[in-house]
Amino acid sequence: MDSKLFPEGTQRCGFGQWLIWMAFLVGVFLWGFYAAVLVLYNGIGTTGLDNYFGFGAWITFDLAVIALGAGAFFTGLLKYILKIKQLEKIINLTVIVGFCCYAGAMLVLVLDVGQPARAWFGYWHPNVHSMLTEVIFCITCYLTVLIIEFVPLVLEQKQLNKIPFVHALAHNMHVNMALFAGIGAFLSTFHQGSLGGMYGVLIGRPFAFREGFFIWPWTFFLFVLSAVGSGPVFTVLVATLMEKITGKKLVDWKTKSLMGKIAGTMLCVYMFFKILDTWAWATGYLPTVGLTFDDMFYGVAYGKWLLWTEIVLCGVIPAIMLVTPSIRNRPALFYTAAILDCIGVSLNRYIFTVQTIAFPSMPFDSWQVYYPNWVEYASSIMIVAFGAIVISLAYRYLPVFPLETKLNYQSGK
């Protein structure tokens, strides 16, 4: 029915089947949307947040998707600035995943701020000393850059591209894409860092506070490194999931392996500094405020197992797996490492968000445990559904994968 809209030389599932799939995604989206409307109507009191946990599931979700969406800026940097040609096989998907992650993060933030109508105050009354101001600047600007990067792909839609003006516009945008990739890399590096800096500057929160370099605490650099160490493999995982769902090969193994190698290398650098940072924090900073490493952990909810899982199981192990060619080139092991890597960075964002404020900084206070409630889950899942809808539409109608025809319909040639 809509076959004339498909990318050149590709096949897609039947329209009915497609509608069922989209109805499922839209259903999930609407469930989350219902929760979101309730939050906006009733206020944030409807969530599991309280005066102890001003930050919770939404901030964790935000930080995690932004880190996982880092494939967009880092792959763009490598492709357009450092001219690694192989990456053009996956660059479109990285831009779409990045767009979904950032747009989703912004949607969640609309729910998370108590006065969403005042969100623009970040531009109007900026506090240049606040890491969050830098985050507001960079993520809004970077989302604009991602839209600019996404537009040429939309313009390349088979029917749209027949219009001479659209064709020329798409071409010209492509020619200048290195500029936007550069701007995107700059913006994204800074806000990934500022997200880490947000926690590192909390002088009253010994779990997160870090000394650092110039105006930035160490967490600034750790967040950038962990994002580029996981974003690329997250894009590969999305591509692989799409392959499983569509039953087609979309990205060649060589590209996937290269993305794994890039992420693995960055993850190694990250783990080196992360371990060093943890050591310096535990033995250098904590004693100066009368605390010990053991004081920072509590029960099962905030136990040391979280730290070891993050650093060893989801850090060092996937880093080694991804940089070792013999392991990386075995798909099952590669995907395992990629999943561990993504869990690790999400866990890191959770720990920095929740455990930081769960720690009772006043000696007579006690640890509190935070449980998100259904409106927080539902609205977060809404973002995942939103991403799946965008990716499904893009896959069906836009030329996302340059190798799709070659890998599926011309095998043996």
Add this chain to the structure above:
Amino acid sequence: MQVKEFKIKWGMVIDIDKCTGCGACMVGCQVENNIAPMTKKDPYNYVQALTKDRSEASDKLMTLTWMNVYELSNGKTFPEHETAYLPRPCMQCGNPACVPVCPVVATDKNEEGGIVSQVYPRCIGCRYCMAACPYHARYFNWWDPLWPEGMDKGLSPAASVRPRGVVEKCNFCHSRYLDAKNKARQDGEDPMNLADGAYNTACADICPTKAITFGDLNNPEHAVHDLAKGKHAFRLIEKMGLDPQVYYTSEREWVRKQGDNYNADGGGH
């Protein structure tokens, strides 16, 4: 650490040995500053039933209590067991954790007197200041303020009420500071050199045991000046380097010990 210094530095000295934990300071604060009580049912919100009820006063993690009283224990069993009560207003830190993090300059410490302010119409409700404050002295308006019928007639015209979605905090009854300065001007006195007691907070005023003393920490004629330098005076988690303007005093060592962390040997940050 950068500490913002002012010629006048309003501060408090709270004598824990005098505090009985009666909670009068909490009530005084509530009334003075138009803090809405927590009411479970909202008769104006028709979709409230679709989520959860509004928090009630028993939910201490959702209530608005600019002044909060903590109970301390020496951890021993009867008959050696002892308790103490620690009222906790905003510490009005010299090096506040909340001010530099606010993305929209809704909170600042730039006025003579060294009080950390909060501009409600500018606050976007990101709650970053709450995450930053180790004293839990900042409170979020989770719900629209709602006063039981008749109680709205008792609201003070001096303090603005806050809408849902903004962070609020103790400001040392700032409207009383303005009143005191105006009175000084009317009386031909220097508003920048108020006499001890000319400006007092509601919690200090109402305290039945006079456990709370308020004044200018920099002015030798004010009682707090010497009290803050007393042998048994201490500040909460001083090692963090936030430089609070609220001091506590207690002759009991175990109380003073609970003012900071001593689990590792450190010389202060």
